[in-house]
Amino acid sequence: MSDQADLREAVRVGYAAAALQVSGGGTACCGSGSVEIDEKFGSGLYEETERDALPAEAVAASLGCGNPLAVAELREGERVLDLGSGGGIDVLLSARRVGVSGKAYGLDMTEEMLALALANQRKAGTTNVEFLKGTIEAIPLPAQTIDVVISNCVINLSVDKPAVFAEMYRVLVSGGRIGISDVVAEDRLTPAERAERGDYVGCIAGALSFGEYREGLKAAGFADVEITPTHAVADGMHSAIVRAVKPTTVSGELPLVGQEGAVPSGTSCCG
Template sequence: MNNTVPEDGEQLRAAVRERYSRSVGPLLANQPNSANSCCSSDCCTPPSTQDVRDTTSTDCCSTDCCSTSQADPITGDLYNAAELGTLPIAAVLASRGCGNPTALAELKEGEKVLDLGSGGGIDVLLSARRVGPGGFAYGLDMTDDMLAIAERNRQEAGIQNVQFLKGIIEDIPLPNDSIDVIISNCVINLAADKGQVLREAQRVLVPGGRFAVSDIIFQGQIPPALRSDLESWAGCIAGALEENVYRQLLQQAGFTDIEVEVTRRYTLEEIAAGGARASIAVLNEEERRQTEGKFVSAFIRARKPAKQV
């Protein structure tokens, strides 16, 4: 199997879609997720979730089926017990995020929220609770299996002010000036045309609307061996934007008040465990030195300018 990142955007989306469908296949069959993809939990919950689950069961949240040391270093321990205790277990296990944008976006009652790349729906469901019945939360995803899990999770949670949409984040199926807050969780790095994603985000936000996403970024220059590896791309590594480029693309899309806040910093071993082991292994000593600690999870804030009166 060719493991090189395709140059064609649609081929890249198809490759990412296939890997994510494969990763959540067991959840559709009500089985623990054991796939190792972008932010897979390897059938293990972070320590903060274990006090809200039945540890006598045999599901993936049981202490009998896994130890906390197996948790993926990128996705582990992002949500607190109070948040996770309100959600279906499948929403937790389907999460592929690298942060908790709902906790950092300062959502307000009555706001309309859009999650780009909503996956199993964890951030959409949490957002819907935060904005209350007067608000609304949309989730956009391109993967049928993820959408199926998300809708099942919505029904199980009994949340009404939510809609999951099928589409790509480069072409958001919502009208201009319709969303108060855009969130995303470790997804923009997977997009082929990140500039187009940011332009679309700016288009659908209301004047003064907020962009508040968690993403993987690189503080420096990514070695070519990492950039070209498809598994590394699907593992949220190869497609990561360099911080300065991210800022430039936001400015070019028309955003202001841009802030980048590092929330986690990763070692080479943690990056390897997150899906880039093969490409990390071929780095020379200088490349390893330049890469160590430079991949980070970050919370990225920006604002669409308000209309001038």
């Protein structure tokens, strides 16, 4: 396999193992274990009231570096997509915020995580949720059908980040937005120096710098890009909140939910 294929398979194997660990009654570990789940990663980054409202397995499977819902500002009736949805914690919380008139999609490439997420959905009794199998570089949804894209410490794991940014832009409606938590490196660090601080599966080596992230989103067409560090996860590496919008001046695109001519919630396809 190519280096990219090897990395993607390592990510899949690492997170499949995490899902099986949770399904067996344990708590997930991030990647190969080079990053510990402590105050910097995991369910502790969510409010206690949010955790208490969900199945224990969804909370135990949380491997993120932040809480994207804290900045996504989801509204009633919106359609939200979580990239790399894992055990489903952000999807289930999103579904509560957008209400029965909205829809929350979760996308994951790992069969074991999807099985865990579906089990958590059944336990939560949530109906306005759909989990999809696929990669974040090729999102199995039609263009211009999502109002908000969220993701929690997953884009750093991608082997083709420009493709991820392009896909986010494609599925968002005009005026749609992203609210992402991710690991981001200080601009002073080279890729080799990032790799010294942690491995790829452990959410460190694959992280973009602040400048690379900003320019990558702009190259995909996003505007109003904001990247705000929240806490350090390693020397020169930070959990950060990433915000951006798809400009409303894009011609020929669909309006947001609630506007005349909007696409009904529930439009989807499964890869």
